[in-house]
Amino acid sequence: MKEVVITFLCMAILLYFLLGGADFGAGIIELFTSTKNRSKTRKTMYQAIGPVWEANHMWLIIAIVILFVGFPHIYTTMSVYLHIPLAIMLIGIIARGTAFVFRHYDAVKDDMQWLYNRIFRYSSFVTALFLGIIAGSLISGHIDTQATDFYTAYISGWLNWFSIAVGFFTVALCGFLAAIYLIGETNEYHDKRRFIKKAEFMNIAAVVFGAMVFIAAQRDKIPLIDWVFKSTVGLSAIVLASLSLILLWYLLIKGKTKILRVLAGFQVTMILLAISYAHFPNFIRLKSGNAISLLETIGPEKTIYSLGLALLLGSILILPFLGYLFYKFQKKEE
Amino acid sequence: MDDFIAARSQMALSLGFHIIFSCIGMVMPFFMAVSHYKWLKTDDEVYKNLTKAWSKGVAIFFATGAVSGTMLSFELGLLWPKFMDHAGPIFGMPFSLEGTAFFIEAIALGFFLYGWNKLNKWFHWFTGMVVGVSGLASGILVVAANAWMNSPAGFDFVNGQYLNIDPIQAMFNKAWFSQALHMCLAAFTATGFAVAGVHALMILRNRNAGFHLKAFKIAAIFACIGALLQPLSGDISAKDVAKRQPAKLAAMEALYKTEKPAPLLIGGIVNEKDKTVKGAIKIPGALSFLAHGDFKAEVKGLDQIPENEHPPVAITHYAFQIMVGIGTLLLLVALTYFFILFKKKPLTEKRWLLKLFVFAIPLGYLALEAGWVVTEVGRQPWIIYGVMRTKDAVTPMPGIAYSFYIFSAIYVSLSVIVTFLLYRQIKMVPLLYNKTGANNN
Numbered sequence: 001m002k003e004v005v006i007t008f009l010c011m012a013i014l015l016y017f018l019l020g021g022a023d024f025g026a027g028i029i030e031l032f033t034s035t036k037n038r039s040k041t042r043k044t045m046y047q048a049i050g051p052v053w054e055a056n057h058m059w060l061i062i063a064i065v066i067l068f069v070g071f072p073h074i075y076t077t078m079s080v081y082l083h084i085p086l087a088i089m090l091i092g093i094i095a096r097g098t099a100f101v102f103r104h105y106d107a108v109k110d111d112m113q114w115l116y117n118r119i120f121r122y123s124s125f126v127t128a129l130f131l132g133i134i135a136g137s138l139i140s141g142h143i144d145t146q147a148t149d150f151y152t153a154y155i156s157g158w159l160n161w162f163s164i165a166v167g168f169f170t171v172a173l174c175g176f177l178a179a180i181y182l183i184g185e186t187n188e189y190h191d192k193r194r195f196i197k198k199a200e201f202m203n204i205a206a207v208v209f210g211a212m213v214f215i216a217a218q219r220d221k222i223p224l225i226d227w228v229f230k231s232t233v234g235l236s237a238i239v240l241a242s243l244s245l246i247l248l249w250y251l252l253i254k255g256k257t258k259i260l261r262v263l264a265g266f267q268v269t270m271i272l273l274a275i276s277y278a279h280f281p282n283f284i285r286l287k288s289g290n291a292i293s294l295l296e297t298i299g300p301e302k303t304i305y306s307l308g309l310a311l312l313l314g315s316i317l318i319l320p321f322l323g324y325l326f327y328k329f330q331k332k333e334e
Numbered sequence: 335m336d337d338f339i340a341a342r343s344q345m346a347l348s349l350g351f352h353i354i355f356s357c358i359g360m361v362m363p364f365f366m367a368v369s370h371y372k373w374l375k376t377d378d379e380v381y382k383n384l385t386k387a388w389s390k391g392v393a394i395f396f397a398t399g400a401v402s403g404t405m406l407s408f409e410l411g412l413l414w415p416k417f418m419d420h421a422g423p424i425f426g427m428p429f430s431l432e433g434t435a436f437f438i439e440a441i442a443l444g445f446f447l448y449g450w451n452k453l454n455k456w457f458h459w460f461t462g463m464v465v466g467v468s469g470l471a472s473g474i475l476v477v478a479a480n481a482w483m484n485s486p487a488g489f490d491f492v493n494g495q496y497l498n499i500d501p502i503q504a505m506f507n508k509a510w511f512s513q514a515l516h517m518c519l520a521a522f523t524a525t526g527f528a529v530a531g532v533h534a535l536m537i538l539r540n541r542n543a544g545f546h547l548k549a550f551k552i553a554a555i556f557a558c559i560g561a562l563l564q565p566l567s568g569d570i571s572a573k574d575v576a577k578r579q580p581a582k583l584a585a586m587e588a589l590y591k592t593e594k595p596a597p598l599l600i601g602g603i604v605n606e607k608d609k610t611v612k613g614a615i616k617i618p619g620a621l622s623f624l625a626h627g628d629f630k631a632e633v634k635g636l637d638q639i640p641e642n643e644h645p646p647v648a649i650t651h652y653a654f655q656i657m658v659g660i661g662t663l664l665l666l667v668a669l670t671y672f673f674i675l676f677k678k679k680p681l682t683e684k685r686w687l688l689k690l691f692v693f694a695i696p697l698g699y700l701a702l703e704a705g706w707v708v709t710e711v712g713r714q715p716w717i718i719y720g721v722m723r724t725k726d727a728v729t730p731m732p733g734i735a736y737s738f739y740i741f742s743a744i745y746v747s748l749s750v751i752v753t754f755l756l757y758r759q760i761k762m763v764p765l766l767y768n769k770t771g772a773n774n775n
Contacts, residue, residue: 054400054440058433064407065433068418069426076419079411083731090408091744094401098748101397105390106755107762154731299423300499307430307501314434321441329448 001308006281006294008311009066014272016059018177018265021170023056024131025178027096027124028171029198030117037194038117044186046104052326053100057093069307073297074283078134081143085130085158092127095119125171132170136163136213139279140222144287161216169209173268175202180248180264184257185330196252203245227278234274241270335735341413341728344738346710348406350703351745355399357702359439360473361525361556362392363446363466368552370459384549386450387763392465393447394755398748400440413734417717417727420496424489425482427501432475439468473521474514481509484709485578486718512574513709516567519560520705523664524698526557531695532760534688542764543682550681554691557698558668564661569624576625579719580634581643582712585650587621588614589635595619596633601655604648609636611651645714653707660701667694 026045033041068075079086096119103116137143137158147153179199186192217224228234248263282291298304335343366388373381407429411418442464449458482488488504490497530553536546576583583589587599590609598621602614619629626633636644667690674684681687717724728734 052444054397055437055444057400057404058437058440061404061407061436062433065426065429068407068411068422069430070423072419072422075411075422076415079408079415079418080729080731083412083729086408086412087737087740090405091740093404094744094748097401098398098751101394102751102755105394105759107390107758150732302499303423303426303501306427310427310430310434314431314437317434318437318441321438325441325444328452329444 001305002295002298004308004312005066005070005298005304008308008315009063009070009294012059012063012066014269016057016063017272018268019052019056020060021128021131021174021268022177022181023053024096024124024128024171025174025176025202026182027121028128028175029178029182029195029202031121031125032175032198032201033194040191041182041194042117044182044191047185052329055322055325057097060093066307066311070299070304071283071294071297072299074292074294077143077145077284077292078138081145081153081157082134082137084154085133085137089127089130089134092123092130095123096127099123128171128174129167132167133158133163135170136166138284139275140220141285141289142220142287143284146288160220162213162220162222165209165213165216169206169213172202172205172209173271176206177261177264177268180260183252184261192257199252224275228274231278233277237270237274237277241267241274244270335738337732337734338725338728340735340738342724344734344741345409345413347738347742347745348402348409349706349710351749352399352402352406353702353706354699355395355402356469356473357521357699358395358525358528359392359399360466360469361521362388362395362529363462363469364522365526365529365552365556366392367459367462367466369548370462374455374459380545380548384545387759388549389447390759391756393443394752396439396443398752400436402745403436412737413729414717414724414727415729417722420722421483421718424496424499424501424504425479427505428475428478428482432472432479435468435471435475439465439472442468470518473518477514477517478505478507478510480709481513482507483717484513484582484713484719485509486721491721508578509574512567512571516564516571516705519564519567520698520702522556523560523564524702526553526555526560527664527667527691527694527698528696529553530557531691531693534691535695536760536763537682538685538688538692545763547681550688550691554671557664558671561661561664561668562672565665568658568661572624573627576633579713581636581639581645582650582708583625584634584636584639585645585647585712586654586708587633588647588651589621589633590647591637592632592635594622594632595630596621596625596635598624599651602651604651606647643715645712650708650712653704653711656704657701657708660697660704664694664697664701667691 030038030041030045064075067078099116099119103113103120106112106116137160140157140160140162142160142163143157144152176199179195179202183192183195183199186195214224228238244263244267248260248267251259251263279285279291281294283294284292286292299307366385369381369388370385372378373385442461445453445461446458446465449461453461482504485508486504487507488500488502530550533546533550533553537543537550572583575586587596588602588604588611589596589599590611595618597616597618599611599614599616602611604611621633622631623629625631636647670687670690674681674687713719715723715725717727
């Protein structure tokens with residue numbers, strides 16, 4: 001059952017990155033849209049993500065529940081040493097989640113919309129940024145569980161160049177995912193053009209911040225280059241990601257829009273794989289040079305068995321229902 | 335503010351906030367399903383409009399409940415890491431099932447809210463029911479996890495180690511059934527009275543009385559059945575607590591000395607220093623009966639429990655009084671309502687009855703919050719009853735007070751905005767759902 005639980009954990013994290021990430025991206029795209037096009041972007045976005053919106057965020061719950069039931073030591077280490085970024089991310093999740101619903105369900109459309117929109121855009125940005133910072137911090141090796149002062153214990157673990165670069169890289173990836181997704185959700189020429197522009201912009205941003213991640217890694221002495229280029233899996237993942245990017249832009253010119261999101265999702269998956277494969281099953285790298293490993297901190301056997309069973313049963317119920325939801329509410333091509 | 339107090343306050347605030355939203359998200363789908371069913375059966379457009387109007391409220395409450403619930407799943411670790419380190423693998427089973435139930439609820443809600451004119455009408459109705467049933471299941475599972483903290487099971491605690499962990503046994507601990515039953519009935523009662531009250535107010539103001547009367551009737555029947563059954567469930571809970579957590583029962587009734595037979599105290603001012611209660615009405619033997627089903631039975635007082643294991647008596651006692659007091663009041667309202675229904679008198683002529691329902695709008699939730707204060711404060715100083723103390727579980731990170739201030743500000747503003755949105759929804763009813771049945775989705 002160990003394998004089942006770890007697979008579900010990885011899958012939930014990945015899906016949250018892709019689906020939740022595209023959702024954050026929608027807010028980020030709106031942030032970078034000129035005022036005159038905003039209401040149109042908002043409308044397309046709402047039609048696209050409205051029905052699947054709540055479901056996309058369930059992956060975070062699944063991931064966190066697997067962590068605290070199956071890997072309590074990892075969950076509590078994160079909770080203690082990444083308390084501040086987690087709290088900020090949560091504030092972002094609360095703010096954007098409620099603002100998104102409030103702006104749609106406010107029976108009177110007046111100046112309050114201005115407030116909801118602001119909150120939604122900025123908190124989408126902040127949430128994605130801190131999600132990236134948290135992910136970066138886990139592998140940065142800056143988390144110091146033996147620290148005695150406040151700054152080393154609760155700040156420097158996440159406030160470092162590498163984590164911040166990963167944060168901005170994540171923002172760009174989320175924006176990219178959202179733009180690609182939205183291209184397929186509109187049939188109107190001008191809208192399509194606009195989302196393609198946004199995808200280009202986010203793609204460039206991702207490349208720039210990606211480079212920054214490598215520079216920051218060098219500066220903070222994180223062997224990122226070794227992880228990515230000295231392992232076969234890492235290297236092939238990067239090659240596949242690059243190839244799929246070329247294919248993506250080629251198909252875009254050809255006017256194929258639905259397949260794009262599969263490619264964009266694949267690309268982000270490959271990037272995550274390239275970064276995380278080399279130190280799997282280690283989940284948190286510590287300043288002391290040790291690491292907290294999934295396999296070594298896994299919970300007692302009976303717990304893992306029943307957790308795995310619950311996940312398997314749950315997915316039999318969830319996946320077909322979820323698939324039908326996505327199918328039923330996708331935009332039909334004209 | 336002391337970090338430990340700040341952590342407890344933040345947790346209490348988050349739970350107190352989440353509970354209201356999750357109850358509404360759990361109960362309203364059933365009201366909608368009834369109204370939706372009536373529309374499908376009678377083709378009366380008013381029921382369709384009512385279902386739609388309610389579904390907007392549910393969307394607002396569900397989203398708020400979902401984010402505050404996400405917050406809680408992190409907060410357990412952010413505030414109580416040492417508790418989660420040990421408890422996670424033991425009491426995690428209901429949480430992992432709850433994850434599934436919650437996920438299904440979110441998917442079904444997507445179908446329900448966006449499915450008008452897009453889905454087969456009975457499948458659409460079915461998705462609404464799925465929202466309700468999976469919401470209810472989520473609620474029961476989360477309460478089962480809380481029950482484990484009151485009635486730890488599924489492990490052996492040997493020399494500070496948690497051995498022989500059995501998550502299934504932990505889930506079906508001794509308190510799960512009585513707590514879950516009490517909570518579900520409370521959710522239906524509180525939400526029912528709140529919704530019925532709001533619609534009663536609109537009837538009194540003569541705004542779209544036909545629409546609001548239909549809404550009132552659906553909500554009121556759920557509320558009143560809940561209020562009628564709740565005392566029975568309360569009795570099961572009281573006997574259960576008396577057996578498992580004598581300290582909590584003693585604090586609920588401010589019973590400082592063991593007595594045989596023990597009287598039931600109604601009201602009274604607790605003096606924690608002198609360990610006395612002033613000005614309470616005493617009903618001889620009643621506590622013995624409630625706790626053990628025998629008017630002459632002995633009830634354990636706080637004098638038989640070590641001082642450092644006493645819960646805060648005054649808060650627990652007052653909260654318990656509020657809960658029972660309101661419960662009794664709502665029971666009387668329910669009986670009156672059934673009497674009027676039985677006599678087949680038109681409700682719109684009974685303005686005093688509608689006013690009674692308006693008065694009851696906040697009462698159910700007040701009782702519900704008071705009930706949670708009883709169970710949570712009454713468990714102190716333990717986080718896992720008899721095993722781990724709350725103060726030993728708190729995060730080592732200093733400065734939690736600031737976190738408490740920030741999250742308080744967030745929860746207060748969210749409550750204000752949600753109230754404001756609801757006010758606007760109700761105000762717009764005449765415009766959105768006029769007699770011709772036209773509405774702008």
